Amino acid sequence: MIIPMTFDQKISRADVDRRVEQRLSERQVRYTAGRRWVVRSMLDLGGPVTIAQLLEAVGDAVPLSSLYRTMALLDDAGITHKTHDAGGVARYELAEWLLGHHHHLVCVECGEVSDIELAPGQEQGVDQIVDDAATAEGFAVLGHRIDIEGRCRKCQP
Ligand SMILES: [Zn+2]
Numbered sequence: 001m002i003i004p005m006t007f008d009q010k011i012s013r014a015d016v017d018r019r020v021e022q023r024l025s026e027r028q029v030r031y032t033a034g035r036r037w038v039v040r041s042m043l044d045l046g047g048p049v050t051i052a053q054l055l056e057a058v059g060d061a062v063p064l065s066s067l068y069r070t071m072a073l074l075d076d077a078g079i080t081h082k083t084h085d086a087g088g089v090a091r092y093e094l095a096e097w098l099l100g101h102h103h104h105l106v107c108v109e110c111g112e113v114s115d116i117e118l119a120p121g122q123e124q125g126v127d128q129i130v131d132d133a134a135t136a137e138g139f140a141v142l143g144h145r146i147d148i149e150g151r152c153r154k155c156q157p
């Protein structure tokens with residue numbers, strides 16, 4: 001069984017804000033209103049988003065040029081993680097140290113990417129399989145990422 005990830009059950013928005021602010025301040029970077037707006041919009045949208053989706057969400061608050069700079073800065077600080085959808089379009093999401101460990105459902109039709117979290121027992125099973133396979137190759141595992149490709153509800157015939 002797959003449990004859809006609801007952010008509210010995990011880390012609160014205020015906690016994310018605090019953690020991001022702390023990470024930036026360690027790097028002598030200010031958590032400006034614009035940067036705050038971008039992080040909150042990513043939380044609202046949920047799941048990995050394209051620059052176009054993010055631009056629409058932030059509206060007039062953050063112009064495109066500064067959105068690109070903000071994304072580069074957040075990426076540099078390890079606050080966001082860049083991924084791609086089935087069509088190869090770049091998508092951005094908040095890093096797992098902020099959101100918690102999860103996987104992605106990637107729709108090959110519409111390109112939407114959504115977050116899913118496995119039940120704890122299932123996640124342990126995945127860890128075990130990954131560990132066994134990697135250890136057999138003498139590889140020291142740090143983590144894993146799983147993207148499940150297919151068609152979302154709206155895109156099924
Ligand atoms: Zn779809």
Ligand SMILES: [Zn+2]
Pocket residue numbers: 101102103123126144146
């Ligand atoms: Zn996992």
